[in-house]
Amino acid sequence: MQWRIVGTGSCVPEKVLTNADLEKMVDTSDEWIVTHSGVRERRIAVTETVASMGSQAARQALQEAGIEASALAAVVCSTCTGDMICPPTACQIAAALGASCPAFDVNAACSGFLYALQVGSSFCESGPVLVVAAEKLSRVVDWTDRSSCILFGDGAAAVVLQRGETWSQICLHAQEDARDVLTIPGLNHGGVGEGLSPSYLVMKGPEVFRYATTILPEMVSRAMEGAPVSLEEVRWIVPHQANYRIISSAAKRLGIPVERFALNLERYGNTSSSSIGIMLDELNKKGCLKKGDWVVLVAFGGGLTAASALFQWA
Numbered sequence: 441m442q443w444r445i446v447g448t449g450s451c452v453p454e455k456v457l458t459n460a461d462l463e464k465m466v467d468t469s470d471e472w473i474v475t476h477s478g479v480r481e482r483r484i485a486v487t488e489t490v491a492s493m494g495s496q497a498a499r500q501a502l503q504e505a506g507i508e509a510s511a512l513a514a515v516v517c518s519t520c521t522g523d524m525i526c527p528p529t530a531c532q533i534a535a536a537l538g539a540s541c542p543a544f545d546v547n548a549a550c551s552g553f554l555y556a557l558q559v560g561s562s563f564c565e566s567g568p569v570l571v572v573a574a575e576k577l578s579r580v581v582d583w584t585d586r587s588s589c590i591l592f593g594d595g596a597a598a599v600v601l602q603r604g605e606t607w608s609q610i611c612l613h614a615q616e617d618a619r620d621v622l623t624i625p626g627l628n629h630g631g632v633g634e635g636l637s638p639s640y641l642v643m644k645g646p647e648v649f650r651y652a653t654t655i656l657p658e659m660v661s662r663a664m665e666g667a668p669v670s671l672e673e674v675r676w677i678v679p680h681q682a683n684y685r686i687i688s689s690a691a692k693r694l695g696i697p698v699e700r701f702a703l704n705l706e707r708y709g710n711t712s713s714s715s716i717g718i719m720l721d722e723l724n725k726k727g728c729l730k731k732g733d734w735v736v737l738v739a740f741g742g743g744l745t746a747a748s749a750l751f752q753w754a
């Protein structure tokens with residue numbers, strides 16, 4: 441089913457956690473964080489929940505689209521850090537908006553927004569579809585682990601999809617046997633009599649880095665396969681905002697300047713599956729997307745998963 445984006449929205453928490461703040465929490469420095477990742481600050485949810493951030497982003501997207509929540513054919517939410525496992529975050533968002541339609545979550549870690557786009561687009565025949573990504577990484581980050589806590593932040597994004605006429609393509613991927621590279625145990629009750637155990641994100645950073653620098657250019661190339669345009673004609677590449685070094689290495693491999701990639705990771709860090717949508721909304725609000733512009737989205741993350749999409753701004 442071909443689709444187009446008719447509205448975008450985003451929401452990040454108010455609290456800013458700077459690299460200087462992190463220097464007081466773990467043995468690190470602003471200089472190390474900036475040179476190794478490009479991140480300068482991130483947002484941390486205090487009163488905000490995954491569902492409240494997702495709902496706010498969704499309201500903006502619906503408003504831009506000029507669509508009432510009651511007209512939605514489906515709400516699909518990507519999250520790996522939801523406030524609750526049940527009800528799904530998508531159901532909480534649908535309830536907050538007053539939408540009465542199928543609503544469910546998708547989890548493909550940081551690639552989840554594109555997985556949710558793929559699933560969401562299959563409902564477009566029945567009406568407009570709300571695709572949300574909402575994450576609160578701060579709840580699973582081990583704030584004593586300097587090799588991971590410096591990267592992540594919280595936030596949400598949303599898009600409204602409608603049936604489209606123009607060419608589009610989404611490519612999804614999961615690497616075999618990479619289950620222990622990035623883990624978040626989740627349900628933290630061991631079993632009968634075992635009590636609770638902490639459920640932190642554990643990551644083999646250099647392994648994710650190696651995977652990302654290879655898969656990111658590969659997924660961009662896959663998105664371009666069979667396309668009616670060349671990569672040179674694409675206006676923006678919007679990558680998962682994980683690490684500036686990963687993105688500049690991908691740009692080199694693709695033989696294109698890194699300036700072709702839209703980046704805001706300096707301000708928000710890695711917000712997992714929300715990061716692409718937050719960047720897309722920023723481009724849209726700044727008027728950097730014109731009707732007819734071709735856009736590539738590309739993600740990678742825990743799983744290990746990866747995904748890409750090519751579509752025309754409508």
Ligand code: UT7
Binds near residue numbers: 467469472647
């Ligand atoms: O959505 C996907 C999520 N994951 C990612 O995108 C992660 C991808 N990986 C990365 O971004 C990078 O691997 C990191 C930024 C996590 C780490 O950078 P790196 O250049 O791969 O560093 P490293 O893990 O190889 O560590 C190099 C050194 C080590 O010290 P020694 O053993 O050489 O003495 C670390 O202990 O840097 C040390 N180090 C730090 N030093 C200061 C690790 N973290 C820090 C820190 N501050 N925050």
